[in-house]
Amino acid sequence: MKNVITIDGPSGSGKGTISKLLAIKLGYNYLDTGALYRAVAWKVREEKTNPDNEEALKKILEDIKINFEGNRIFVDGIDVSSAIRTAEIGELSSRVSAKPAVRAALFSLQREMGLQGKVVIEGRDTGTAIFPEAENKFYLDAGIEERARRRYEELRVKDPEATLEKTIEDIRKRDTRDSSRENAPLMKTDDMVYIDSTRLSIEEVVVKILEHLK
Ligand code: DC
Numbered sequence: 001m002k003n004v005i006t007i008d009g010p011s012g013s014g015k016g017t018i019s020k021l022l023a024i025k026l027g028y029n030y031l032d033t034g035a036l037y038r039a040v041a042w043k044v045r046e047e048k049t050n051p052d053n054e055e056a057l058k059k060i061l062e063d064i065k066i067n068f069e070g071n072r073i074f075v076d077g078i079d080v081s082s083a084i085r086t087a088e089i090g091e092l093s094s095r096v097s098a099k100p101a102v103r104a105a106l107f108s109l110q111r112e113m114g115l116q117g118k119v120v121i122e123g124r125d126t127g128t129a130i131f132p133e134a135e136n137k138f139y140l141d142a143g144i145e146e147r148a149r150r151r152y153e154e155l156r157v158k159d160p161e162a163t164l165e166k167t168i169e170d171i172r173k174r175d176t177r178d179s180s181r182e183n184a185p186l187m188k189t190d191d192m193v194y195i196d197s198t199r200l201s202i203e204e205v206v207v208k209i210l211e212h213l214k
Pocket of ligand 1: 097
């Protein structure tokens with residue numbers, strides 16, 4: 001499968017920025033699968049649902065309507081693009097993403113979106129569970145302090161209470177949960193090209209990926 005490029009990696013590895021840029025360079029669509037989990041988390045918080053109650057989660061998943069329009073994301077017609085980018089929703093999305101019911105509901109949505117044409121799809125399991133048959137798979141990584149620093153630069157604009165120490169702690173917790181869950185954990189497999197972006201610029205990472213494309 002040549003039309004799908006998968007990019008997986010932990011929080012703050014730069015996969016969002018890099019995937020978007022790569023998609024523009026190649027004239028591909030871009031699918032941010034983390035935004036789907038964040039959208040579900042947003043609704044869970046909005047409805048004050050207990051994220052550990054699988055039945056209540058299933059009800060939310062039956063009713064929720066998620067749409068992308070350009071680079072904006074809508075839940076039930078509400079533009080949540082900015083509201084989903086907080087530390088609180090990041091944490092909640094990681095918790096709900098460990099629930100099998102949530103992963104099952106978002107699986108077909110991601111397959112359908114990915115099969116619409118040429119696409120760069122990024123997340124935690126895009127090369128392992130969503131498009132295991134893709135020919136071009138990448139795993140982006142960076143040291144935890146650098147990843148936290150990048151995330152903190154984004155968060156501090158919105159949240160004056162954010163600190164670098166707290167961001168490091170949050171990222172560490174999220175890394176552990178996202179990689180140790182039973183269902184489609186974040187994982188590097190042998191068929192993925194591994195890129196450590198700790199000391200690379202965005203442009204340098206994109207160049208590396210372009211060099212590897214089959
Ligand atoms: O990439 P992100 O920070 O926007 O992702 C938010 C959470 O969603 C992440 O902590 C785990 C979950 N996620 C997932 O389980 N599978 C994906 N393919 C993408 C994200």
